[in-house]
Amino acid sequence: MQAFTVLNGLVAPLDRANVDTDAIIPKQFLKSIKRSGFGPFLFDEWRYLDRGEPDMECSGRPVNPQFVLNQPDYQGAEVLLTRENFGCGSSREHAPWALADYGFRAIIAPSFADIFYNNCFKNGLLPICLEATVVSQLFAELTAGYRLIIDLAAQTVTTPQGRVLAFEVDANRKYRLLNGLDDIGLTLQCADKIRAYERQQANKTPWLFMS
Amino acid sequence: MSGKTLYDKLWDAHVVDTETDGSSLIYIDRHLVHEVTSPQAFEGLRLAGRSLWRPECNLAVADHNVPTTARQFGIPDPIARLQVETLDNNCIEFGITEFTMADPRQGIVHVIGPEQGATLPGMTVVCGDSHTSTHGASGALAFGIGTSEVEHVLATQCLWQKKAKNLLVRVNNRLPLGVSAKDLVLAIIGHIGTAGGTGYTIEFAGSAIEALSMEERMTICNMAIEAGARAGLCAVDEVTINYYQGRPYSPKGKQWELAVQYWRGLHSDADAVFDKVIEIDAACLKPQVTWGTSPELVIAIDETIPDPNAESDNTKRQSMVRALDYMGLNAGQALTDIVVDKVFIGSCTNSRIEDLRAAAQVAKGRKVAENIKVALIVPGSGLVKQQAEAEGLDEVFRAAGFEWREPGCSMCLAMNADRLAEGERCASTSNRKF
Numbered sequence: 001m002q003a004f005t006v007l008n009g010l011v012a013p014l015d016r017a018n019v020d021t022d023a024i025i026p027k028q029f030l031k032s033i034k035r036s037g038f039g040p041f042l043f044d045e046w047r048y049l050d051r052g053e054p055d056m057e058c059s060g061r062p063v064n065p066q067f068v069l070n071q072p073d074y075q076g077a078e079v080l081l082t083r084e085n086f087g088c089g090s091s092r093e094h095a096p097w098a099l100a101d102y103g104f105r106a107i108i109a110p111s112f113a114d115i116f117y118n119n120c121f122k123n124g125l126l127p128i129c130l131e132a133t134v135v136s137q138l139f140a141e142l143t144a145g146y147r148l149i150i151d152l153a154a155q156t157v158t159t160p161q162g163r164v165l166a167f168e169v170d171a172n173r174k175y176r177l178l179n180g181l182d183d184i185g186l187t188l189q190c191a192d193k194i195r196a197y198e199r200q201q202a203n204k205t206p207w208l209f210m211s
Numbered sequence: 212m213s214g215k216t217l218y219d220k221l222w223d224a225h226v227v228d229t230e231t232d233g234s235s236l237i238y239i240d241r242h243l244v245h246e247v248t249s250p251q252a253f254e255g256l257r258l259a260g261r262s263l264w265r266p267e268c269n270l271a272v273a274d275h276n277v278p279t280t281a282r283q284f285g286i287p288d289p290i291a292r293l294q295v296e297t298l299d300n301n302c303i304e305f306g307i308t309e310f311t312m313a314d315p316r317q318g319i320v321h322v323i324g325p326e327q328g329a330t331l332p333g334m335t336v337v338c339g340d341s342h343t344s345t346h347g348a349s350g351a352l353a354f355g356i357g358t359s360e361v362e363h364v365l366a367t368q369c370l371w372q373k374k375a376k377n378l379l380v381r382v383n384n385r386l387p388l389g390v391s392a393k394d395l396v397l398a399i400i401g402h403i404g405t406a407g408g409t410g411y412t413i414e415f416a417g418s419a420i421e422a423l424s425m426e427e428r429m430t431i432c433n434m435a436i437e438a439g440a441r442a443g444l445c446a447v448d449e450v451t452i453n454y455y456q457g458r459p460y461s462p463k464g465k466q467w468e469l470a471v472q473y474w475r476g477l478h479s480d481a482d483a484v485f486d487k488v489i490e491i492d493a494a495c496l497k498p499q500v501t502w503g504t505s506p507e508l509v510i511a512i513d514e515t516i517p518d519p520n521a522e523s524d525n526t527k528r529q530s531m532v533r534a535l536d537y538m539g540l541n542a543g544q545a546l547t548d549i550v551v552d553k554v555f556i557g558s559c560t561n562s563r564i565e566d567l568r569a570a571a572q573v574a575k576g577r578k579v580a581e582n583i584k585v586a587l588i589v590p591g592s593g594l595v596k597q598q599a600e601a602e603g604l605d606e607v608f609r610a611a612g613f614e615w616r617e618p619g620c621s622m623c624l625a626m627n628a629d630r631l632a633e634g635e636r637c638a639s640t641s642n643r644k645f
Binding site: 015016017020030031032034055084085089090111113114119123172173184188190194197198207208 | 224227228230231232233234236238240247248250251254259261264275276288290291293294297331333334339340341343354355356357358359360362363366367368369371373375405406409410439440441462466467469470473505526527529530533624625626643
């Protein structure tokens with residue numbers, strides 16, 4: 001996994017609440033058995049005027065000029081600024097895969113759906129919760145070329161005016177993301193504890209350990 | 212010290228280890244696997260040369276992407292077919308039990324889990340699907356996970372989790388005649404919003420919940436995630452225990468007695484403290500219909516479509532305007548005046564035998580209206596389908612003009628051929644709005 005340390009990234013605004021995972025990556029792309037290649041289909045229904053299908057070549061598709069990611073000012077954006085409950089609707093990790101594959105490294109919103117929030121950390125993508133009023137302020141001051149500096153170690157977002165906004169992140173998640181560490185490898189270091197737990201539970205709830 | 216909530220008890224019984232920041236390594240008793248969110252997880256194991264921690268804790272089924280007609284010809288869509296075949300091959304390679312498409316036990320993962328007794332009270336249950344919350348109806352801690360976590364569970368039988376807060380939704384009195392569990396959960400979502408349960412585990416309790424069957428409790432817990440909560444729960448009672456007796460994967464003999472004794476403790480203590488409590492009066496509820504593009508855009512059947520101009524919150528107002536535009540509706544329209552094009556009865560919310568019985572009761576002796584292009588009944592599993600056919604429900608549906616299909620997720624997700632065309636409206640028993 002790609003480590004996340006400090007990012008100085010161009011910000012794209014997506015001014016909608018309850019953006020669901022099917023808007024992020026529509027259902028037809030979930031037929032893929034790979035975890036790469038979803039970036040061209042990110043926000044497919046909003047981004048293009050035709051219907052996207054898996055394995056389609058996207059370079060010649062008619063784009064929706066109204067959609068923010070199609071506007072010249074936001075090309076190369078790495079930070080997505082959006083509204084509450086981002087990533088609701090399903091557990092599909094294809095949503096963070098698509099966002100990361102497109103080039104986003106961080107998402108700022110007042111709140112995220114739980115499963116989506118969790119999935120981001122497994123893919124080098126940092127979801128940042130800021131107060132709704134603070135998010136509104138960022139929307140208000142955002143103009144072309146607006147960049148934010150995100151420092152995960154310091155847990156801060158710095159605006160172009162030099163305003164420093166603090167954010168919360170669990171120590172465990174932060175450590176893994178800062179170092180780009182593989183969860184499974186770390187957990188397997190606890191193998192003895194897992195075996196000990198299983199022995200104890202085989203006495204307490206033997207019907208779960210019969211086979 | 213105050214007592215424990217049901218969630219506290221389930222959590223405490225599964226903690227393997229706790230980090231200094233409060234995140235815990237939680238043991239997973241049952242992992243359900245389906246074709247859409249698992250191929251990348253198996254690929255990850257293969258690349259890292261890892262094996263399964265406890266293969267027997269996994270149960271697999273293809274449901275999201277399977278056709279609901281003409282199964283004998285296989286899956287016509289080559290990309291969908293490859294995904295289902297990939298699941299079959301992965302299950303063989305890694306030694307996981309799978310109910311394949313030809314197996315009469317095949318069906319929607321959240322229907323077959325309880326039906327088989329594969330998800331039991333007191334278990335931790337996970338699946339790469341947000342509606343895993345369904346299994347909480349039995350007093351299990353059940354929640355959806357992403358594909359990286361699917362891989363993690365396959366390899367370690369554990370997950371790193373941060374404990375959620377406790378939310379109690381107490382539903383008093385009884386549901387009136389004609390008002391279902393689905394209406395109740397929609398009314399709850401209308402009340403607290405789609406993010407109202409975010410960061411919480413919801414326990415549904417109170418006299419209205421106690422009066423529900425297991426199937427109805429599953430409908431309620433299924434939609435905990437639409438209220439933003441990863442997990443929904445109901446306490447174990449006689450209804451729960453009776454439901455699990457004699458199911459294929461339920462414990463037998465002496466083990467059954469031990470299990471029942473343990474399960475009887477799976478309820479919140481009388482002095483347990485919840486972080487938040489919401490009270491709902493079931494007696495005043497009416498049937499609910501969602502009119503927009505989010506489950507929180509819900510009103511009672513006798514209400515009219517709300518006016519976005521009356522909404523003070525700007526973001527909410529804009530969502531309503533967009534939803535009205537998408538649905539082709541106007542503020543002030545009566546729900547009962549809205550014409551629908553298709554009808555879908557199915558999904559992990561409402562495809563169990565009780566749901567089909569309720570639908571058949573309405574359909575009996577009546578006809579699907581002429582303007583309805585297609586009316587689908589998609590049973591939740593092969594066994595639900597068999598049971599319905601034994602009761603003659605399929606004949607009732609066919610006579611009324613419904614199509615009687617093979618089990619799967621179908622139009623809820625619309626990954627297979629069952630989907631709406633642009634601008635079409637569907638009266639659906641499903642849980643979400645995309």
